[in-house]
Amino acid sequence: MPSYLHDGILLYLDRLADWEQYFTLAKGEDCDVESEREALRGVLETAATICEEVEADCRETWEQPAELVDGEVIVPPATQKAYDLLKEAGLVSLSVREEYGGFELPGFASNIILQMISRANAGLMTIVGLQSGAAEDIQRYASEDLRREFLPRFASGEVMGSMDLTEPQAGSDLGAIQTRAVDDGEISRITGEKIFITNGGAEVHLVLARDDDTFDDSKGTTKGLSLFICPRTKRDGSPNGVTVERLEHKMGIHCSPTAAMRFDNAEAYRIGEKGEGFKAMLDLMNNARVGVAAQGVGIAEAAMHEAIQYAKQRKQFGVPIAQQPLMKNLLSRMVRDIEGSRALLYRCVLLLDRNHAIEQHLKRHPDLSEAEKTELERIRERNAVRTRLLTPLAKYMATESADWITRSAIQVHGGLGFMAESTVGKLHNDAIITTIYEGTSEIQVSFALKEIGKGALTIVFDELHKELDSLQRESLQPLASKVRAGIARIEEASVALLHDFAYALLCSKPLSEMVISVIVGSELLLQADADPDREDLAASWVNRKMLDLETEAKRIEDSSVERLERCERIVQLFD
Numbered sequence: 001m002p003s004y005l006h007d008g009i010l011l012y013l014d015r016l017a018d019w020e021q022y023f024t025l026a027k028g029e030d031c032d033v034e035s036e037r038e039a040l041r042g043v044l045e046t047a048a049t050i051c052e053e054v055e056a057d058c059r060e061t062w063e064q065p066a067e068l069v070d071g072e073v074i075v076p077p078a079t080q081k082a083y084d085l086l087k088e089a090g091l092v093s094l095s096v097r098e099e100y101g102g103f104e105l106p107g108f109a110s111n112i113i114l115q116m117i118s119r120a121n122a123g124l125m126t127i128v129g130l131q132s133g134a135a136e137d138i139q140r141y142a143s144e145d146l147r148r149e150f151l152p153r154f155a156s157g158e159v160m161g162s163m164d165l166t167e168p169q170a171g172s173d174l175g176a177i178q179t180r181a182v183d184d185g186e187i188s189r190i191t192g193e194k195i196f197i198t199n200g201g202a203e204v205h206l207v208l209a210r211d212d213d214t215f216d217d218s219k220g221t222t223k224g225l226s227l228f229i230c231p232r233t234k235r236d237g238s239p240n241g242v243t244v245e246r247l248e249h250k251m252g253i254h255c256s257p258t259a260a261m262r263f264d265n266a267e268a269y270r271i272g273e274k275g276e277g278f279k280a281m282l283d284l285m286n287n288a289r290v291g292v293a294a295q296g297v298g299i300a301e302a303a304m305h306e307a308i309q310y311a312k313q314r315k316q317f318g319v320p321i322a323q324q325p326l327m328k329n330l331l332s333r334m335v336r337d338i339e340g341s342r343a344l345l346y347r348c349v350l351l352l353d354r355n356h357a358i359e360q361h362l363k364r365h366p367d368l369s370e371a372e373k374t375e376l377e378r379i380r381e382r383n384a385v386r387t388r389l390l391t392p393l394a395k396y397m398a399t400e401s402a403d404w405i406t407r408s409a410i411q412v413h414g415g416l417g418f419m420a421e422s423t424v425g426k427l428h429n430d431a432i433i434t435t436i437y438e439g440t441s442e443i444q445v446s447f448a449l450k451e452i453g454k455g456a457l458t459i460v461f462d463e464l465h466k467e468l469d470s471l472q473r474e475s476l477q478p479l480a481s482k483v484r485a486g487i488a489r490i491e492e493a494s495v496a497l498l499h500d501f502a503y504a505l506l507c508s509k510p511l512s513e514m515v516i517s518v519i520v521g522s523e524l525l526l527q528a529d530a531d532p533d534r535e536d537l538a539a540s541w542v543n544r545k546m547l548d549l550e551t552e553a554k555r556i557e558d559s560s561v562e563r564l565e566r567c568e569r570i571v572q573l574f575d
């Protein structure tokens with residue numbers, strides 16, 4: 001078994017994920033669930049084998065950047081080779097439906113493949129991740145004709161995709177987008193500039209642009225934005241006014257091309273409703289967010305392996321440093337946070353999968369009774385409420401953890417960690433961007449707060465209570481009680497945030513972390529219930545995080561919006 005396909009993944013593949021429910025809903029009652037699961041295992045083994053094989057080459061050539069040669073983007077040879085291997089194995093457009101030539105893998109499997117790719121080469125992951133993300137949006141929102149035109153080419157890896165949102169004045173605030181789309185009969189024409197576009201050399205750009213006819217009225221808002229497929233080549237084979245102006249030099253993910261783009265009256269095809277592009281783009285971004293969370297987990301895993309190996313062989317004071325209490329503690333906290341990130345991420349993607357399966361089932365059975373339909377819709381809506389909260393939380397947790405875990409891996413290596421050739425140093429440089437793109441950590445916790453404000457916690461906590469009540473093993477009961485107490489503390493403390501939005505925003509990070517603590521606590525307890533070897537991990541998480549949660553709850557209750565003014569006064573000391 002390749003080491004990239006480890007117990008933390010197999011636990012879900014073999015025991016915790018309900019594949020019976022997923023496959024019968026997604027593919028029909030007569031589907032052979034066992035062979036579907038075996039096929040999934042086969043795909044993951046293939047991905048793991050390829051990623052293990054390319055890891056050394058990709059690490060050795062980490063500094064080599066993507067280059068712009070005569071207007072075309074060229075990625076370094078090691079990255080191209082790794083991409084080609086994945087493409088040959090059909091692993092570059094993971095979620096494309098079978099009818100368009102894809103594997104239609106469950107999001108869980110795609111996410112694990114993205115983790116594996118990130119562990120081997122975080123820059124390559126951005127290219128593959130966008131490939132599936134762009135295809136997924138076309139699949140969901142484009143007309144049948146456009147799907148048939150583009151999706152088979154995505155599935156075969158013939159074309160790649162990019163997601164073009166950011167402009168110089170529109171980063172976190174996409175309401176500031178000024179790229180303009182003018183209707184021209186069946187097509188539209190796009191004019192404007194985009195920056196920081198990953199995979200800007202791709203053939204198929206998904207561009208968010210402001211509709212010309214409502215341009216002035218909608219300025220400064222996300223209304224009036226539409227989403228377009230804008231290829232670099234027109235249907236008649238001529239160039240389409242889509243130019244890569246330059247590639248940026250970066251501190252990490254060097255092989256991932258980050259482009260400044262220009263669109264000059266470029267032909268484009270709207271997908272989704274006119275003026276509703278932001279909603280469609282949010283889907284793509286949510287997809288990309290769980291993808292970037294996977295990237296965080298993969299990079300952190302790579303750093304963790306390096307740190308453990310080094311700590312076992314490096315001797316100081318006559319013993320391996322791994323034997324020092326402080327190092328033992330640090331290494332175990334690193335593992336705990338990777339596993340915590342993974343737990344939250346798997347919960348999120350499995351729920352997304354369940355909803356996808358319900359949608360497929362409803363589509364296949366238009367003749368279901370009203371009662372059956374209503375019940376499935378009710379479950380789907382509850383899951384949707386949960387995933388709208390879990391997605392930003394999963395991205396926040398996995399990427400912030402990757403940042404500190406890779407930094408800690410440098411610490412474990414001492415002075416060697418700071419050398420230019422240090423692998424963990426490179427992994428740290430790669431990890432930083434995960435906390436910035438697809439919405440910064442601050443934007444993720446603001447999104448989470450918005451969902452909490454709409455009442456998401458009621459459903460999320462209700463499900464947690466059911467899970468905690470379902471635990472079978474006696475030794476887990478005291479831990480479950482602590483998580484229940486943590487949930488109650490969040491409910492109490494969040495009352496202090498109800499009446500002042502500025503104060504709620506100020507507290508959105510600790511609040512998000514408190515919510516993460518109980519969700520991950522519950523998931524790790526479920527893991528420990530299935531596999532007693534994971535009980536120490538669950539205990540370590542729950543004992544530590546519930547104490548932190550109590551401290552934060554008290555801070556939220558005892559403080560007020562006046563803290564904002566104090567923040568301002570403190571900053572003025574430097575201003």
Ligand SMILES: Cc1cc2nc3c(=O)[nH]c(=O)nc-3n(C[C@H](O)[C@H](O)[C@H](O)COP(=O)(O)OP(=O)(O)OC[C@H]3O[C@@H](n4cnc5c(N)ncnc54)[C@H](O)[C@@H]3O)c2cc1C
Nearest residue numbers: 163164165166171172196197198258436437438439440442
């Ligand atoms: C390597 C790389 C690849 C990228 N790839 C793509 C891509 O493929 N497609 C694409 O469209 N874009 C891409 N981006 C752009 C990326 O998504 C943006 O950089 C990111 O959304 C942040 O926007 P910004 O850089 O303008 O920062 P700003 O929005 O200016 O933010 C600066 C700081 O202010 C904080 N901030 C902003 N607003 C708030 C708020 N309301 N509350 C609290 N804090 C706030 C942010 O958290 C951040 O810390 C990429 C960027 C990089 C560096």
